[in-house]
Amino acid sequence: xxxxxxxxxxxxxxxxxxxxxxxxxxxxxxxxxxxxxxxxxxxxxxxxxxxxxxxxxxxxxxxxxxxxxxxxxxxxxxxxxxxxxxxxxxxxxxxxxxxxxxxxxxxxxxxxxxxxxxxxxxxxxxxxxxxxxxxxxxxxxxxxxxxxxxxxxxxxxxxxxxxxxxxxxxxxxxxxxxxxxxxxxxxxxxxxxxxxxxxxxxxxxxxxxxxxxxxxxxxxxxxxxxxxxxxxxxxxxxxxxxxxxxxxxxxxxxxxxxxxxxxxxxxxxxxxxxxxxxxxxxxxxxxxxxxxxxxxxxxxxxxxxxxxxxxxxxxxxxxxxxxxxxxxxxxxxxxxxxxxxxxxxxxxxxxxxxxxxxxxxxxxxxxxxxxxxxxxxxxxxxxxxx
Amino acid sequence: xxxxxxxxxxxxxxxxxxxxxxxxxxxxxxxxxxxxxxxxxxxxxxxxxxxxxxxxxxxxxxxxxxxxxxxxxxxxxxxxxxxxxxxxxxxxxxxxxxxxxxxxxxxxxxxxxxxxxxxxxxxxxxxxxxxxxxxxxxxxxxxxxxxxxxxxxxxxxxxxxxxxxxxxxxxxxxxxxxxxxxxxxxxxxxxx
Numbered sequence: 042x043x044x045x046x047x048x049x050x051x052x053x054x055x056x057x058x059x060x061x062x063x064x065x066x067x068x069x070x071x072x073x074x075x076x077x078x079x080x081x082x083x084x085x086x087x088x089x090x091x092x093x094x095x096x097x098x099x100x101x102x103x104x105x106x107x108x109x110x111x112x113x114x115x116x117x118x119x120x121x122x123x124x125x126x127x128x129x130x131x132x133x134x135x136x137x138x139x140x141x142x143x144x145x146x147x148x149x150x151x152x153x154x155x156x157x158x159x160x161x162x163x164x165x166x167x168x169x170x171x172x173x174x175x176x177x178x179x180x181x182x183x184x185x186x187x188x189x190x191x192x193x194x195x196x197x198x199x200x201x202x203x204x205x206x207x208x209x210x211x212x213x214x215x216x217x218x219x220x221x222x223x224x225x226x227x228x229x230x231x232x233x234x235x236x237x238x239x240x241x242x243x244x245x246x247x248x249x250x251x252x253x254x255x256x257x258x259x260x261x262x263x264x265x266x267x268x269x270x271x272x273x274x275x276x277x278x279x280x281x282x283x284x285x286x287x288x289x290x291x292x293x294x295x296x297x298x299x300x301x302x303x304x305x306x307x308x309x310x311x312x313x314x315x316x317x318x319x320x321x322x323x324x325x326x327x328x329x330x331x332x333x334x335x336x337x338x339x340x341x342x343x344x345x346x347x348x349x350x351x352x353x354x355x356x357x358x359x360x361x362x363x364x365x366x367x368x369x370x371x372x373x374x375x376x377x378x379x380x381x382x383x384x385x386x387x388x389x390x391x392x393x394x395x396x397x398x399x400x401x402x403x404x405x406x407x408x409x410x411x412x413x414x415x416x417x418x419x420x421x422x423x424x425x426x427x
Numbered sequence: 428x429x430x431x432x433x434x435x436x437x438x439x440x441x442x443x444x445x446x447x448x449x450x451x452x453x454x455x456x457x458x459x460x461x462x463x464x465x466x467x468x469x470x471x472x473x474x475x476x477x478x479x480x481x482x483x484x485x486x487x488x489x490x491x492x493x494x495x496x497x498x499x500x501x502x503x504x505x506x507x508x509x510x511x512x513x514x515x516x517x518x519x520x521x522x523x524x525x526x527x528x529x530x531x532x533x534x535x536x537x538x539x540x541x542x543x544x545x546x547x548x549x550x551x552x553x554x555x556x557x558x559x560x561x562x563x564x565x566x567x568x569x570x571x572x573x574x575x576x577x578x579x580x581x582x583x584x585x586x587x588x589x590x591x592x593x594x595x596x597x598x599x600x601x602x603x604x605x606x607x608x609x610x611x612x613x614x615x616x617x618x619x
Contacts, residue, residue: 056452056462226491227448227464229455339489415490 049097050235057230059223060085062194063153064093065232066201067125071240072151073099074122076113078106078132081165082221083155086127107132111139115148119277121268123205123243125151130159130172133179140214141180142279144302147212147256147264149243151204154216155224156332158409168221169409170332171384176216177361183299185306187313188216188361190331194228200358206241207313211305212263218360220383222333222412250274254284256298262305310362317356324353326425327371328379329392331357333412338381341418348419350426360388368395377425381405381418401425430484431570434496434513436506437523439477442557443502447479449561449579450571454483456582457575463488476505483570498568500560501527502543521567523560539567539606546598550591558584558592559599566603573600 050069057065064086067075075094077087091101100122104110107128114124128136133154143150156172158164176188187207191200201217208215246253246265255275258264264284267273276286281298283289306313317335319342321327326345330338335356345352355371357364368391372378377400380389389404396402405421407413433450437443444466455462461484467477480493499514500521501507507527514520516535524540532538543559558580565576577596584592 054456056448056456056464222465222491225466227451227466228462228488333491336489336491343489412490412492 050238051232052234053232055230055232056227057194057198058085058225058227059191059194059197059219060155060225061089062197062230063127063191063201063217063219063224064089065230066198067151067205068093068097068099069198069232069235069238070123070202070205072123072125072205073097074114074117074124075099075126076102076104076110076117076124077127078104078110080107080129080132082157082168082224083127083129083153083219085224086153086155107135108139111136111152112142114150115139115143115146118148118150119269121270123149125153125205127153127155129155129157129165130169130175131162133172133175137175137179140186140216141182141184143214144180144184144186145182145279146277147266147302148214149205149208149212149266150214151201151208152214152216153201154218156218156220164410166221167410168333168412169383170218170220170334171387171409173218173360173382173384173387174390176218183303185303186214186216186361187211187306187359188218189315189358190218190360191223191358192332192335192356193223194226194230196358197223198230198232202238202240203315206239209241209243210263211309211313212244212266213302213306216361218332220333246273255286256282257284258301258305262301262308306362310364311366313359313362314364314367315358316364316367317354317358319354319356321353321355321371323351324375325351326377326379326422327353327355327375328381328418328422329355329357329368329388330381331360331388332383334381334383337412337415338418340415341381341413341422344415344419345422345426348423350422352422352426357388363388363391363395365395368392369397372396372399375400377401377403379403379405379418379421379425381407381413381421383407383409383412430482430486430488431498432493432496433481433483433498433500433570434478434493434510435481435500435502436476436478436510437502437557438505439475441502442554443477444479445583446500446557446561446564447481449558449576449583450564451481451483452583453571453575453579454481457578458572460485461487463491465491465493476503476509478506478510498564498570500564502557502560504528519568521560521563523556539563539603541599541602543599546602547595549598550595552591552595555592555595558595559602562596562599562601563603564599565596566600566607
């Protein structure tokens with residue numbers, strides 16, 4: 042460890058696993074409240090926060106369960122805190138009702154899912170990427186969320202900061218979709234000085250209490266926020282509500298509100314999206330991957346290139362909103378899109394939808410418990426190029 | 428670009444993961460290379476055969492797992508039996524010589540033993556056996572510099588135990604260097 046002190050943001054180079062890096066990223070983002078119910082393979086995140094928060098100026102509460110955790114963070118946000126909860130599949134399933142509430146009440150918060158094999162309690166200590174559709178569609182009703190997929194401990198640090206920033210910018214729950222391998226893998230993590238980090242502050246209203254309406258949105262479709270105790274009147278509900286936050290249950294109000302909740306992500310998608318593109322120009326085949334599978338894919342792509350295949354690699358960093366425009370364009374330029382993922386076919390459905398029959402879409406599914414054998418992905422690339 | 432893959436195996440509780448952490452941290456933080464550590468999770472890390480896997484490279488590591496280590500370090504017979512078939516044909520084997528009998532060793536493997544637990548007992552702390560082994564590792568291959576390993580030991584062990592652990596490290600290092608003066612070892616760093 043190069044420098045580093047035990048309070049505030051640790052600055053320097055550290056040898057950390059992804060879980061610990063995620064905890065440090067949250068602290069660096071200014072997170073000061075975490076409620077959780079520890080679960081493998083995410084436990085190390087809350088362990089580290091429980092240890093570090095007393096010095097860094099935050100509070101960790103071990104709650105009675107995940108349902109309570111996912112609502113405690115929302116209460117904390119209305120009290121002015123920057124909040125996060127941490128879990129894995131079984132706990133995330135329990136949180137789904139409150140993720141919908143956070144979407145509806147526009148509560149900026151981060152929900153970390155260190156994915157393990159499922160369904161149910163599944164494979165506690167082994168990886169999967171099978172919660173990708175749950176992240177998008179798990180709560181009822183129409184809404185949009187943002188989801189990010191890191192592929193290294195460094196990215197667990199860097200991207201959890203972006204997750205907080207996006208949650209503040211767009212006032213919604215951001216799902217941070219790690220996996221067991223990324224969470225437990227240890228690598229160098231460089232933590233820059235706090236003053237060099239970009240931190241999006243909470244968008245507190247500049248209006249007076251007399252002028253302020255809690256759910257009146259500006260041109261970016263996002264309303265400014267207040268916190269309890271500042272002298273503003275506000276009302277927060279999961280019911281369909283008007284700009285005052287009062288329940289108004291008719292089709293007109295529903296249309297205005299729910300369209301705005303969806304459009305604030307859809308219409309800003311190009312500002313939210315983030316990906317790594319490797320040799321997409323002139324490629325016959327492009328592999329689309331995310332999370333730990335992107336690192337397995339790097340080896341497969343190298344092997345396929347050595348065999349003479351012109352293959353590109355598109356790594357999704359922001360997975361939701363899905364980069365529709367880019368995939369539509371790619372589909373008209375390549376022979377095939379190959380989609381390896383540690384599930385039996387989730388994001389590949391989005392790729393198929395966007396490809397619209399313009400090219401082959403080749404899934405490389407894996408039921409979970411391990412990463413792919415790189416040779417399987419290589420074979421799929423070679424096959425797709427034919 | 429070359430990458431060297433290492434596997435360390437033993438019984439849960441022998442400090443196999445910490446040994447891997449020290450080697451990985453030494454390579455990445457103090458030698459400024461890339462080093463990715465993965466480890467056995469679950470029941471095996473809590474008493475039965477367990478392992479740490481480290482890939483050390485001059486370039487970023489993509490695929491994080493080790494299937495055919497260039498260097499195998501084993502602290503138990505069970506780990507030896509389980510992992511030795513994975514070792515590359517001209518690999519390097521380091522083993523706890525009181526606990527491991529390297530039977531049916533594949534031809535071409537360079538191998539050195541150290542009674543690291545017995546040495547640790549000289550310090551009245553058998554738990555530093557893993558640190559003795561890390562010192563031995565530092566002597567027997569040049570993958571991670573001795574200086575980086577020493578710094579990493581210091582940064583990785585519980586505060587207040589640094590002196591003890593550095594003494595254990597030096598014991599393993601010296602034993603290895605003495606062996607070296609009798610028979611030269613190959614440097615275990617090969618392109619993959």
